[in-house]
Amino acid sequence: MPETGGIDELGGDLTIRAATAGDIAAVSSLDTRITGMTKAAYWEDMFERYGKRPNRFFLIAEDGQGGVAGFIIGEVRAWEFGSPPSGWIFALGVDPDTRLNKVGTRLFDAMCKALAETGVDTVRTMLARDDELNMAFFRSQGMMGGPFIQLEMPLDGPSLSSAGGD
Numbered sequence: 659m660p661e662t663g664g665i666d667e668l669g670g671d672l673t674i675r676a677a678t679a680g681d682i683a684a685v686s687s688l689d690t691r692i693t694g695m696t697k698a699a700y701w702e703d704m705f706e707r708y709g710k711r712p713n714r715f716f717l718i719a720e721d722g723q724g725g726v727a728g729f730i731i732g733e734v735r736a737w738e739f740g741s742p743p744s745g746w747i748f749a750l751g752v753d754p755d756t757r758l759n760k761v762g763t764r765l766f767d768a769m770c771k772a773l774a775e776t777g778v779d780t781v782r783t784m785l786a787r788d789d790e791l792n793m794a795f796f797r798s799q800g801m802m803g804g805p806f807i808q809l810e811m812p813l814d815g816p817s818l819s820s821a822g823g824d
Contacts, residue, residue: 672727672761674768677709677716684726685718685751692751704731704749715772719752719761728752730765734776741806745773745781750792766799784808 677685686701708731709716719728731749736742747769752762770781782804785792 671722672764673720674764675718675720677705677718677729679705679709681705681718681726681729685729688726688729688753689751691754708733713776715769717765717768717772719765721756726753727756728761728765730769732769732773732781734773734778739806742780743776743778745770745776745778747781747783750795762795763799766795782806 682701682705683698685705686696686698689701690696705716708714713734714731715733716731717729718726721727729749729751730747732745732747734743735746736744747766750762750765752765773781781801783796783801785796787793
């Protein structure tokens with residue numbers, strides 16, 4: 659599902675394409691630059707789980723020199739807590755040196771197109787409430803609060819059997 663677009667402001671063509679095994683080291687390195695955490699095994703697993711299966715998408719933004727300028731990962735999920743099938747985006751990274759050059763927007767648009775081609779009509783994501791960078795990006799793409807509420811509980815707290823509920 660390659661998608662090639664015009665000239666970006668970095669001076670080269672930007673191509674959105676499916677990730678290959680050869681991209682994983684660059685994705686891992688980019689993620690380390692963004693998050694400050696090295697997790698190469700995680701990215702290898704992500705490629706195995708999302709780069710090779712139907713209705714799962716691991717896309718790369720490749721700059722004109724063959725470098726990875728960004729990545730996005732998403733999938734179709736169905737019927738969780740009554741939700742009809744919808745697209746989910748759960749990983750997005752753009753080289754900090756290329757931000758504000760529409761790399762994230764091009765990745766987001768390509769992911770939405772891929773998800774729509776599966777037949778879903780909604781895309782969702784979940785962010786930490788203090789993740790201002792990604793919150794601003796996704797809102798600029800037209801995303802807003804949805805119909806679900808995220809709940810959580812620490813597992814090192816009270817006994818799980820005394821947490822109540824059924």
